[in-house]
Amino acid sequence: MNILKTVLALGMLVLAAGCASEQTIIEPPSKSTLGEKTYESSLALNKNVNSQDTANKVTISDTLTFSDALSKALLENPRLQSFGWQVRVKEAERIQASLLPNPQLNAEMENFGGTGPFEGYDGREVTVKLGQKILLGADRLKQKRLAGANKELAGWDYEAQRLDVLTSVTKAYISALEAQRQWQQQKELVDVAQNLYNSIAAQVEAGKVSKLAQTKAQVELSRAKIDMENARNQWESARSSLASYWGSQQPQFQQLKGQLSMPADIPKYVKVQEYIQRNPDVARWATELQQRESALDLAQAKGIPDITVSGGYKRAEDLSASAAIVGVSIPLPFFDRNQGNIRAAKYELSRVETQRESAVSQTYKALQTAYNKLNAAAHEVNQLQKQVLPGAKTAFEAAQTGYRQGKFDYLEVLDAQRTLFSTRTRYIQALAEYNRAVADVERLIGTSLSEISGN
Template sequence: MNPIVAAATVAALMAAGSSASAAAQAPGLALAGPLPPAGQMVRAGPLPVRLTLAQAMEEADARSPRVLAAAAEVEAARGRQRQASYRFNPILNVDVENFAGTGPYSGFAGLETTVSINQRLDLGGRRRARMTLADAEFVAAQYRLEIARADLAFEVRGQFAATIAARDDLALARENETRTRELVRVAQTMVDTGNEPPLRAFRANAALVQATAELRAAEAGETSARRSLAALLGVATPPAELIDGEIGTRPADVDARATLDVRLAETEQAIAEARLRGQRAEARVDPSVGLGVRQLRETGDRALVANLSMPLPIFDRNQGNVAAARADVAAAAARRENAVVTAAAAIANARADLDSAEARLAALEGAGIEQAREGVRLAELSYRAGKSSLVEYIDAQQAYAATRTELIAARRARAEAWAILARQAAAEGDADHQR
């Protein structure tokens, strides 16, 4: 048999055994599906003219570069996961001896050729450690993708609520300005007829100046809020109309230990532990074995050769890296405990804020706002009839505006508390898709 052919046969047998062993030891790799098309881009084009909260979150998820980047990181981790399963490549050695010498070894008369294959054996568990680490890093990348989506949904919920509140503030400011302008007209008429002193007209005009200033501020605030929402959705032109009223089902009790942030912290702890196992495996000795064929030119005979090589861990036993990896495990465990505490506090605070906002809304949306509105109507009738003063009428208007402002603030607080609970309740594979 030709020595090159023999060596190739040895290499094929080694490769076949390596592949079979890899398939047997890495069944989880079957979960790695095909990669997405290269050059995938975020969604472009205008937003719907009338935008609901559910549509806003869907648009943000489809248009966000950060979500696309996190998805690409998942595919990168999938590639590293696949790479980690491969064994060490065999090494082909070709040795040529006993040529270009003197006497019987002059020229190529005594040439001896040896072709061998050397394979490093993974007795220390390096491949298993690599695969465990890559699996954990793949899971962590998936969690980071879901967290990116959940964070984006949280931001959209908050900005959507802020834009709705700004819109309602603008509507209230316009209503106040219109009512105050009418008040100036009525006050001037009563001054002209002698029913009020001229000072009352000045007082009414001062109230109009204040209402106009508040209207301009509300217009600027509403424009800024709509632009911020548009930027969050990845467009320059804000939607023409927002459809509010979407809150959804109150999230069930959320276990802090089941939140995405805690799960990611647990996965990062598993990554640190896998790295520690990897560093310990690096400290172990992996021998290399070889098998080949030698051809003796002088006699034309062939013979098998075998070799074994092994590093001697006299100086470097990877002690420093093992100690560092052990400290990283302790740090990851502490970060996991901190994530649990932080999530529990966020959930408790959000539930308290939600209960408070709903209690305020129950009082304001019931008799509170109706009483304030009726108070303005009666104060206006009384003032027109000359039975009450201008100051009383202005006080009634201000009380109504304050009640409306409190109602708007309570609705926004409820939406923001709900956004926090929805963020904490986001589960793997379902982050921000609870809409």
């Protein structure tokens, strides 16, 4: 009984020594980042915590709204969910990095089962030891810091992917709205072409115009129907592309709700570029540098050998006596001081610094290109709306009136009709390009342009 108490007491001392070596280091509080603030409250990420929870499901009806499309993608986009799981993986690795090394129990029995003096168990010796590694280089703390930086980087990756999904869904919704409007316009064109054909056919029967005019009207009507079918196919493709962002193979909605936004006042580029640090692809590099610095600290810490203290007892049967045992194991860093890994960690830190400069430079370049495209699209929309469309509409109405009064022939009406509807088509395209350009600029600055305009 006394021997057991001695072993337990020594074991507690060993464990206390191991814990004391870590408790003397005060861990600084974790720093909250934009990435953490965003992804910790994300529905898509929280869905991964409890995959059976269906309370946040978004039901799609025949008419899809823009907000429902965004919510559906955030909740059910497969790629975004994979990034959410990656955050959880890094959280688990951080927990593992904070754990103490396990103690080691070592038991030996000597001088038994032999011959001569060692025959039987009279001369046996029993040794029981309990050892604990003590991390002199603060490895556990530095491993935890490194794991924490890895978790923050996973958070930034998630945030970047979240914005990518939101931007992609926004642009897909804009493209679908564009296709829907183009299809509707082609239907209108077919109706106009049909009415014109009926009018000419009636005049042919009355002998007022030649059969050739009716043939030309028939050709124009057939062409309009072909264009309408092509527009319908483009609409179906746009629907499928939009639905794919939440993993749907067959779109459940039949139409979209909403209109393409008209150009608003665009803030100056100098003001827009001030927000580029909100882009997670840029903001993440500060955490990337912290992660490399933590890796360097850990590599340097591993160059300091950790000692192992042990304690136990030894029992000699031939003497009927017991004794306590204490020991310490210290690796001698004659050859391996982790110098190769330390140098590699320094090189990695330098590499990240140059990568950061390159990434920021590329982002500014992309922002300038997107901003110029935004300005050009806004200018085109304004010109089409204020000058070109009204003129084309007036010319078409005048041609119809003149044709009924006999002042113009059919070809002049047809030319005015083509001009009007081709201008409408270009206007819808320009309006969609403007809205997609807005989405691209907002992705690069991580901020809504309306928020900047309001400052």
